Amino acid sequence: MNEQRKDILDMLAEGKITADEAERLLAALDRGPTEPAPVADARPKGKAKYLRVVVHTLENDEPGRVNVRVPLQLLRAGVQLAALIPPQALEKANAEMAKSGVPFDLTQLKPQQLEALVDQLDEVTVEVDQPDAQVRVFCE
Template sequence: MSEDRQRVLHLLSIGKLTVDEAEKLLIAFENTSEPAAPVSDVRGKYLYVQVEPKEGKSTEKVSVKVPLALVKAGLNISKLIPIEAQEKVQASMHESGMSFDFSSISTQNMDEILEALEQMSVDVDSDESSVKVFCR
């Protein structure tokens, strides 16, 4: 039982509230919405992409550190992309074997996307280089 309900029932039991007043308060407490689920905090978290060449293959290294807050902003901005452009991007991605739908991005699943990114780790090792993508 919530603290508010207990308080109302206590005030009713000691005579500070009438039955009608207590009933109205209890109904009001029932009609208040539950607080929203907390949004995952992406501050201070990063998406890393690191490319290390194999010995003797190249001297170029790549190290990219992208704040997840920027990724989240990018997901929000994707809603502003015109439909025609979205369709072209989706067609191109489909041709490459990747299925992705811009319209599926919503505030509800944005946190799920970010949470999945935080748990993601990709390691690719080839003859030429080693690629790592991860979040921390």
């Protein structure tokens, strides 16, 4: 018998709690620990407005920093450009990509799919750590 269970039974024996309360406490013990509370600083889903790219570099002992903030709305508008690419240009691009060993059919890429991709970006975080460079891509 573990310590907590013994404490509950002791309290019942001493009359500090009723039999029903003891039963509920024992049942709660059997269920095990509750789910951890969500992290306080977790960002609510679907609230991201910007895509951030932050790069810190150290080149020849000279620090460098790139900080780019792009509205996600701009990405959503940008993917609409895919629908404006002439079919002949897509075919040429497909041929060149196939030559380079990337057999990807751009004609199958629909703006709706790209928009869905952008919609899911707010949950994406990419971090690259190198001794002389750090890259972080995230949404905020």
